[in-house]
Amino acid sequence: MSEPSVCHKCNEVIQQRIITALGKTWHPEHFACKDCLLPITEATFNIQAGEPVCSDCFVKLYSGTCHGCKQPILERTIKAMEQSWHEECFVCNGPCKKPLVGTSFYERDGHPYCRTDFEQLFAARCAGCTLPITDNAIVALNAKWHRDCFKCKKCATPITASTFAVEENKPLCTECSG
Incomplete structure (x- = not known):
């Protein structure tokens, strides 16, 4: 003969309907919320301590x-940028709106961005080609340039020397300036 079930709350034997939850048995009226103390009648409940x-x-x-x-947030919580997010809400704030869970991201003004959108929106632009500069830049003529874009305005040879001439705010190599 099996051992009678005892209510976790009142320690009395349960004669009628029984609730089994959290590895314990309860009278239905004693299976109650630990905070408001009202009986839990829903099919789903949460656990704290x-x-x-x-x-x-x-x-x-x-x-x-x-x-x-x-x-x-009632399910899995994403913690990022000192905030809590639903998994489906943690997305790029740029035009792509791609999910960022499990990927690296960039932060700007409290918003997350994927690398592509971050670079398109915020990276310095090359004075030669106007595309974002994502690595080392040459700073010259009050602007930033990709290494390959900093070239002579006449012959299109990349300027690698520390001296160059300027014509209409564009660089000229020493051969073309002479």
Whole structure:
């Protein structure tokens, strides 16, 4: 004969309906939220410190608020940039809106960006080709240049010497300036 079930809350034998949860048995009226103390009647509940918590108390007391949509987070939480996010809300703030979970990202003004959008939106632009500069730049003529774009305006040879001439704010190699 099996051992009678005892209620985790009142330690009395359970004669009628039984609730089994968290590895314990309960009278239905004693399976209650640890915070509001009301019986939990929903099919789903949350757990805090090993005790059951109703959905209302969980949202009020334990769930974070998503930095993206400002709604409670009831499932997996993404922690990034000192904020909490729903997995589906942690996306690039640029035009692509790609998910950023599990990838590297860039931060600007409290918003996450994928590398491509970050470079397109915020990287310095080359004075020669106007594309973003994502590595070392040459700074000359009050502008930034890709190494390959800093070339003679006449012969299009890259200027690698530390001296060059200037014509209409464009570089000239020493051969073309003479």
